[in-house]
Amino acid sequence: MQGAAWLAGRAACGAGAGRVLLSLLDPQAPVFDGVSPELMSHPKAWEASPAWLQARTVVCGCGGGNAVRDVLPALIHHAGRLVLDADALNVVAADPASLASLRGRRQRGRCTILTPHPLEAARLIGCDTAGLQADRLGSARRLAESTGAVVVLKGSGTVIAAPDGELMINATGNARLATAGTGDVLAGWIGGVWSQLADDDLAATRDACAAAVWLHGAAAEADLAASPSLRASDLIDAMRRLQAR
Numbered sequence: 001m002q003g004a005a006w007l008a009g010r011a012a013c014g015a016g017a018g019r020v021l022l023s024l025l026d027p028q029a030p031v032f033d034g035v036s037p038e039l040m041s042h043p044k045a046w047e048a049s050p051a052w053l054q055a056r057t058v059v060c061g062c063g064g065g066n067a068v069r070d071v072l073p074a075l076i077h078h079a080g081r082l083v084l085d086a087d088a089l090n091v092v093a094a095d096p097a098s099l100a101s102l103r104g105r106r107q108r109g110r111c112t113i114l115t116p117h118p119l120e121a122a123r124l125i126g127c128d129t130a131g132l133q134a135d136r137l138g139s140a141r142r143l144a145e146s147t148g149a150v151v152v153l154k155g156s157g158t159v160i161a162a163p164d165g166e167l168m169i170n171a172t173g174n175a176r177l178a179t180a181g182t183g184d185v186l187a188g189w190i191g192g193v194w195s196q197l198a199d200d201d202l203a204a205t206r207d208a209c210a211a212a213v214w215l216h217g218a219a220a221e222a223d224l225a226a227s228p229s230l231r232a233s234d235l236i237d238a239m240r241r242l243q244a245r
Contacts (some may be wrong), residue, residue, distance in 0.1 A: 003031050004063025004086070007181045008188030009039045012059065013193025014240045025067040029164065035233075047245075051143060053078040057195035059216050061088025062184040065091050069095070073209025076101045081194055083113045085187035086120070093123035099147075105149070106148030106163065111200040115141070115152045115187050136166055150206050152190070158213050163207045167200060170210065172217025176224070177184040186216045189239065 002064045009022045013036060020038070023045035046053075058079040061068055068087045071076060075082060082105070086094065086104060092098045105112050115125065122132040125143050133155075140153040140161035153159040158170040188210045199203055217240035220230055230238075 001063030001065070002026060004181060005183040006039070006241045007038075008059055008062040008085075008191070009235070010190035010233070011185040011188030011236050011239075013038060014197070014220055014236045015127075015189045017057075017195045020192070025064050025071065025229070027223045030222065046074045050078040054080040057073075057081040057083070059083040059085065059187050059191040060188055061091075062084040064088070065212050072098060072099065072129075078219050079110070081111050081191075081200065083115065083187055083191045085115045085183065089114060089116050089120040089124065093120070101125075102147055102149070109200075110147035111202075111205055112147070112233065113152065113190060113205065114147065114192065115183065115184065115190065117154045121151075121153055123238035134174070137161075137169075140168060141165060150209055152186075152209050152213060154186070158217070160206060160210045160213060162202055164202060166203075166206065168206070168210045169218060170213045172221060174217075174224070176220040176228070176230040177217070177235075179186075179230060179232060182216075182220075182235055185232050185239075186212065187234050189216065189236075201220040215242060218242055 005022060005024055009020050012020045021042035022039050023042050060075050061084050064087045067108055069091050072088055072091050092102055098125055116128050117130050121143055122129045136159050140151050140159040144151040144161040144163045147162050151161045160168040190209055193208045193212050197208060219235055219242050222242060
């Protein structure tokens with residue numbers, strides 16, 4: 001699902017990241033985006049030096065499929081700031097070694113953000129989706145505390161949970177976000193905003209997530225009368241317009 005990576009990259013650019021490098025896992029994938037030519041191809045970025053990765057904000061898992069399994073260990077161990085979404089979360093949930101390495105990032109002074117939907121979060125904490133949805137606040141807090149990451153539990157009333165126990169609930173958004181790619185947009189936007197922070201202060205990281213989630217939902221609410229549906233690529237433009245107000 002190469003489009004997921006392109007959407008995340010475009011969203012990171014829209015959020016204000018100064019330079020966005022796109023590293024696709026499929027060697028046959030196109031390396032140029034005519035819509036967003038400012039996106040720069042960087043093949044096999046996960047094979048870069050540890051020092052290079054430590055200086056980067058990395059978003060991983062958007063449309064990568066099973067191929068994410070091979071690149072994730074290096075990113076978990078070396079990336080300075082790491083956003084894990086979708087396929088990356090499924091790899092972590094299925095691999096105890098990856099989960100242990102993820103938990104060790106905070107001890108090594110590395111910050112992580114997880115952006116699961118309910119099924120992905122349920123896999124990570126070992127419960128079913130119904131049980132998780134019955135206690136979204138407790139589940140988000142449990143996942144944040146167990147992984148040492150800031151968790152963005154998506155859904156109606158997205159929950160942002162920090163490993164120190166602090167919780168925030170987002171009130172924006174609607175069913176227009178239930179289209180393919182909107183989660184990739186959110187992950188990329190969070191990465192773009194996070195990359196601009198001066199340091200990895202936990203509260204600032206949590207607040208950056210909350211701001212991105214709010215904007216993501218508010219953009220879906222804008223111009224609702226014009227169309228009942230919303231394409232993910234149009235959502236990026238809507239977020240940019242709303243941010244500029």
